[in-house]
Amino acid sequence: MENKAAGKVITCRAAVARGPGLPLAIEEVQVDPPQGTEVRVKILFTSICHTDLSAWKGENEAERVYPRILGHEATGVIESVGEGVTGLKEGDHVVPIFHGECGECAYCLRPETNACKKFGIDPMRKTMPSDGSVRFWSKDRSEPIFHFLNTSTFSEYTVMESSCIVKIDRRFPLQKLCIVSCGVSTGVGAVWNTADVQAGQKVAIFGLGAVGLAVAAGARARGASQIIGVDINPNKFDKGKNMGITDFINSGQLQESLSEEIVRISGGGVDYSFECSGNLQALREAFLSTHNGWGLTVMLGVHVKPDTLPIHPMELFSGRRVEGCIFGGFKGKTQLPDFAVQCVKGAVDLDQFITHELPFEWINEGLQLLVDGKSLRCVLSL
Template sequence: MASNGKVITCRAAVAYGPGQPLVVEQVQVDPPQKMEVRIKILFTSICHTDLSAWKGESEAQRAYPRILGHEASGVVESVGEGVIDMKEGDQVVPIFNGECGDCIYCKSSKKTNLCGKFRVNPFKSVMNSDGKVRFRNKDGIPIYHFLNTSTFSDYTVVDSACLVKIDPHAPLDKMTLLSCGVSTGLGAAWNTADVQTGETVAVFGLGAVGLAVVEGARTRGASKIIGVDINPEKRIKGKRFRKNHKCEAIGITDFINPKEIDVPVHEKIREMTEGGVHYSFECAGNMEVLREAFLCTHDGWGMAIVLGIHPTPTLLSLHPMELFDGRRIVASVFGDFKGKSQLPLFAKQCMAGVVKLDEFITHRLPFEKINEAFQLLLDGKSLRCLLHL
């Protein structure tokens, strides 16, 4: 391409301060350095992590100016020195939790999906190779990176470890969801919990990640999938994942609104499931909800999986002796998927219809209306609003 090795001037949505409307303006994007890739973003979407960062809810998210965004899909524009697994024109999905393939973490097989160099790090705001940024605004002011990706831009530069090459025939709009939300939720059901046919599940928080857990449990044949949310509209969204009225595990089978019952949620769930569910998934980022998720699992074998982001310094109220009842509590990063190794196969499974992605895209808007997309998520009206660039 004529732009290879040159600075590209393009649009980006820049965050200049917490809670301030994003400014869609011209920025300069440097060419990729060693082991980096510059990509043309075609689709990007917004998740609650972007929303939390935009609000500046933790110290890690207060680097400004900054280009947010971490769910996207696009094509390779150019590659830096040493990149051999991708070339210009390849369809790709950026991932916030990278995989270098060489460190002791990446070589750990099934022990972890973290990477020693490129794991998710909210404090990181520059590139790995030289500790510098690849973005500047029209005044030459450096613009910081976000979660290894910064996808709210026509073009972005990422480390090759944070980019996955996918099937050239894959529908890129839907593949955007694999960058975070769907992979995180569904992977937690498939990989972290390894839900089996006939087992029971409770999902706390029915946003995109929560409903991805529901979809993962559905595909594994869970006998009961209990959705928990204080928004009554989420009952309808959860039921959309049901095909028919047969007694098979399609979507949520039961819904609980904590505001509509007069007992703690965990007591209600234990009553519904003969002592508790096999697995619970906390997708709300709320400490009280997390405790309910832990207590609603069955003693002896129950497992609570943490997916929600908890930006506050508040600690979990948990007595060590409660763990002697056999319940466990773990966290799942990116659904325990190893991004570069396992996402290409997952993308093909989605293309084959194993996983239903259409239901997650509730809105579509042009990129310049990104602030409207943020408001839709803030108001709880969207799961994923897909922005096309």
């Protein structure tokens, strides 16, 4: 069937952020057709991540760009493609990725990194990478509306670079797979790719949100012998147990040093710790909780303040290490399709991460669930 909208402006609904902490406004916006190597996608499902929450609150002053369409975890169907797009076509089922892969730059060509010079994550970028212009406009086209994290999925239609689009099997459940756009991939990938946890090893997880619990699921899948979960919210412990966590510590009620307690119950320190909270003190405790000589701390939490690492240089001579991890170390376009297959086959139970499902127009209620710590992932149906 002929696509009569191809090459034309589409008017649709979007949730527009107009100020820090203000309720997202469901508005009619105009979405321009894709240019060059871009793709326009009809979003079917999108979920709410803590990164969206942080941007909505305006926690990082440099990110306070308005009006803006947030959102970066989603699934959808390609509506149309630009002239220079290869490997993708109208009707393909896709997962957007905020951390793109052009496949050509010096970073993409190196196996030891998943960075991309052209389309890697850039929270400050507010326009299209190709030409610095916008693809969203107010209904009367009097006001440009800015992009977010290469994706902007809180909209019925969005435009993205083809390097930020991953094609998936049409038989896969789109509602579930929207959460592999960020949270689940970040946590599981940190275990499988960055740390490469092996059977019998011990891990500690600081912060039991969706990313932290994805770390637990990844560690269990790898056969970790001990998975210690740390959080100040005891309501997360039952969920964590289902994800594979073997020991829990409520850091808000602990009288002694958190790292000393982890060293004690792990018998000398864990092999790997994962900092998922974006808290500097938690990062230090995560570092000290690992075993002398070989312990590795993987940093996943987003630190919005311009603070430095709480580690004295001499402490690194103990053999402990710290490494940052973006998008679980996955090269999105080349490795995410296989990860999606593994999730569908049951290596990671995606259903456990989806705690709420709401219609798109209830997006502010979904944000509040995350603020209140009542949800892991709220999936919105468009």
